[in-house]
Amino acid sequence: GHTSFLIFSASLRDNSINTRLAKLAAQVIGKNGGTVDFAIMSEFDCPSFNQDLEVDNYHPEGAQEFRNRILANDAFIIAAPEYNGSMPGILKNMIDWVSRFRPQPFHQHHALLMSASPSMAGGNRGLWSLRIPLEHLGTRVYPDMFSLATAHEAFDEDGGLKDKTLAKRFEDNLVGFMNLVEASKHYPCIKKA
Numbered sequence: 031g032h033t034s035f036l037i038f039s040a041s042l043r044d045n046s047i048n049t050r051l052a053k054l055a056a057q058v059i060g061k062n063g064g065t066v067d068f069a070i071m072s073e074f075d076c077p078s079f080n081q082d083l084e085v086d087n088y089h090p091e092g093a094q095e096f097r098n099r100i101l102a103n104d105a106f107i108i109a110a111p112e113y114n115g116s117m118p119g120i121l122k123n124m125i126d127w128v129s130r131f132r133p134q135p136f137h138q139h140h141a142l143l144m145s146a147s148p149s150m151a152g153g154n155r156g157l158w159s160l161r162i163p164l165e166h167l168g169t170r171v172y173p174d175m176f177s178l179a180t181a182h183e184a185f186d187e188d189g190g191l192k193d194k195t196l197a198k199r200f201e202d203n204l205v206g207f208m209n210l211v212e213a214s215k216h217y218p219c220i221k222k223a
C-alpha cells in the first residue's frame with residue numbers, strides 16, 4: 031500500500047524557512063507517490079517538562095497528538111531550525127514528553143531530518159544534536175540529512191528551490207528515504223504498535 035509520512039517544521043514562526051522546506055518536502059513526496067500528513071509544531075505544544083506533572087498517567091495533549099501521528103504514519107520527517115548550534119528547546123521538550131509513553135513511540139520508526147538557515151551551514155549542527163535523543167529512543171534516523179544554506183534566498187515564487195542541482199539532490203534524498211521506508215514495511219521484524 032501507500033507509504034505515509036508525517037512531516038512537520040519545528041518552528042512556530044509565521045514566515046518560517048523550515049516550514050517552507052517542510053512544505054517542499056511534502057510536495058516532492060506527493061509527486062513520488064507517497065502520502066503526506068502535514069503538521070505544524072503548535073499542534074504538539076507541551077508545557078515545560080516536569081516529572082511532578084506525571085501523576086495519574088498524565089501526558090499533555092500535544093504529546094498525545096504527536097504519539098498518535100507517529101503511529102498513524104510509516105515514518106516522520108522533521109525540518110528543524112538551529113538555535114545556538116543545537117535543536118530548538120520546544121522540540122527537545124516535546125521529545126522528552128513523548129518518550130514517556132509505553133510502548134515508547136519513537137522505537138523503530140524511521141525519521142529523516144532536515145534544516146534551513148540563513149547561514150552557510152544551513153543549520154546542520156542542530157540536526158546532529160537532534161539525532162542524539164532520537165537514536166537514544168530507537169528511531170532509525172536516516173544517515174543522509176538535508177541542510178539548506180542561505181535559505182532566506184533559496185526559494186522561488188512557487189516554493190521550489192531556485193538552484194536546480196540542489197533541487198535534484200533534495201528530491202534524491204527524499205526518494206532514497208521513501209524507498210527505505212517502503213522496503214522496511216516488508217521486514218517481518220518490524221511490528222506496528
Ligand code: FNR
Pocket residue numbers: 041042043045046047048049111112113114115116146147148149151152153
Ligand atoms: C538562531 N539562528 C541560528 N542559525 C544558525 O544557522 N545557527 C545557529 O546557531 C543559530 N542560532 C540561533 C539562535 C536563536 C535563539 C535564534 C532565534 C536564531 C538563526 C535561525 O537560523 C533563523 O532565525 C531561522 O530563520 C530560524 O528558522 P525559521 O523559524 O525561519 O524556520
